[in-house]
Amino acid sequence: MGKGTLRNKVCSCGSGKKFKNCHEKKESQEKIKLYEIENDMRETYSHQTCMVADELKCDCTKKIIKAHTVSKSSNLKQIAENGHVYGFKKSIMALDSNDGKFPVEKIGINKASVFNGFCSKHDKELFAIIEDKEIVFSNEQIFILAYRAISRELYLKYRSTENNQNMFDYDKGVKNVLLQKMFHDMVKQFSEGINLAVRDLEIIKNNYDNSLINQDYENIKYYIIIIDSIPEVMSSGCWIPEVTFNGEKLVDFNDKNKQFNSITVSTIALKENAGAIVFSWDDRIPCPECFQFLKSLNEIPDNNKGNAILKWMLECNENIYFSPKWWDSLDKKIQELLVDDMSNIMKLQLDLTNYHKYEGCVNWKILEIKTNLVL
Ligand SMILES: [Zn+2]
Ligand SMILES: [Zn+2]
Incomplete structure (x- = not known):
């Protein structure tokens, strides 16, 4: 040839x-420099789009805004000090200069939890029911909290797909052929995982979009813990339940033909200084794993549920923000433990059983558990 x-x-x-x-x-x-990778990622995630259902895109305004996934006025403001909350600095350079751990940083509430995933009209209109109305946990309100988390997750996965293409370039200057091959295999494997996640999330999102268009919120399954205080930790996230709090493994990610469903979580402030942690999923794709995960949470004594949830959030959800007052009050050793768990991104086997180590981190008194599951 x-x-x-x-x-x-x-x-x-x-x-x-x-x-x-x-x-x-x-x-x-x-050779590639860390700041080049960082810039690459920043550019990827600055991409602007509206994640609303295709059928509603004709109403989009031109202005894509930095849409909050944790409400600014009703949630972040409640835990902020002088307009700031704490969160993890998710940057490769910060990770590199901080001993492989994500540093905790002060973040203005205008920037915390935002993504470039909704136009100004849809961000305002879709979420008005949770931003401007009292939370009464109607199916529609629970649905829309989940819709926001699912939309963000799919946005991130789309962006990651794009960034994976750039990753093939990251071995420039590497002369060892074996190292090059190992690197390519790693990128291919990673890309394959992201492609499967996109495949599954598109089906889930499509179901959510249909619910939104038809205003049909009957498929939402929920488990809501109502507590007697505003959660010191605010989060909105989405996760494939892979283990229970008892250590039971629920899924096999090697099964590439299996369609995985995702559970969403949102922490919110309620009136009169109460709060809630809202778990939900759309049941059109059966999710026995979601059920098993929540069953294991439900079995934990009430005084430890909060710490178990905190442990899970740190291990499985990076979109998480803290009350500065709360974080600063924690013992240094506990802070280190939390940072270690958050930074444990290369974990081979996720373990949620040792939430006892978090004892005393949050002291949520549970007022009520609302659920339409028979646990
Ligand atoms: Zn729009
Ligand atoms: Zn090549």
């Missing part, structure tokens, strides 16, 4: 590009 033909072949790294435009000269290039 002629040299020219080889150059025009698809590169073996998996990027999909021609060899001549990909790895032909990569070895002689300068």
Whole structure:
């Protein structure tokens, strides 16, 4: 085969590009710098779009805003000090300079929990029912909290798909062929995982979109813990229940044909200084794993449920913000434990059983548990 033909072949790294435009000269290039990767990511996640259902996109305004996934006025403001909350600085450079751990930083409430995923009209209109109305836990309110979490998750996965393409470039300057191969295999495996997550989330999101359009919220399953204080920790997230609090493994991620459903969580402030932790999922895709996960939470004595939830949030959800007053009051050792759990991103096996270590972190007194599950 002629040299020219080889150059025009698809590169073996998996990027999909021609060899001549990909790895032909990569070895002689300068090694990638951390700040280049950081800039790459920042650019990827600055992409603006409205994640509303396709059928409603004709009403989108041109202005894509920084949409809060944790409400600013009703939730973040409640735990802020001088307009700031604490959160983890999710940056590769910060991770590098902080011993492989995410540092806790002060974040203005205008910036905390935002993503570029809704236009101004839809951000205002869709979420008015939880932003401007009293929370009474109607199916519609529970649904819309979940809709926001699912929309963010799909947005992030779409962006990650785009960023994965750039990752094929990150081995430039690496001369060792074996190292190059290992790196490519890792990126391919990672990309494959993200593609499967997108496949599943698109089906879930499509179901949510149909509910939104038809105003049919009957498929929502929920488990809501109402507490006697405003949660010191605010979060909105989405997770495939992979283990229970008892250590039972619920899913096999190697099963590529299985469609995984996701559970969402939102912490919210209620009137009269109360609060709630709202778990839910759309049951059109059966999710026995969601049920098992919540059953194991339900079995934990009430005085420890809060600490178990906190442990789970840190391990499985990065969209999390703290009351500065609360964080500063924690013992240094406890702070380190929380940071360690949050930074444990390369975990091989997730373990939620040792939430006892968090004892005393939060002292939520449970007033009521509202659920439509028979646990
Ligand atoms: Zn290549
Ligand atoms: Zn829109």
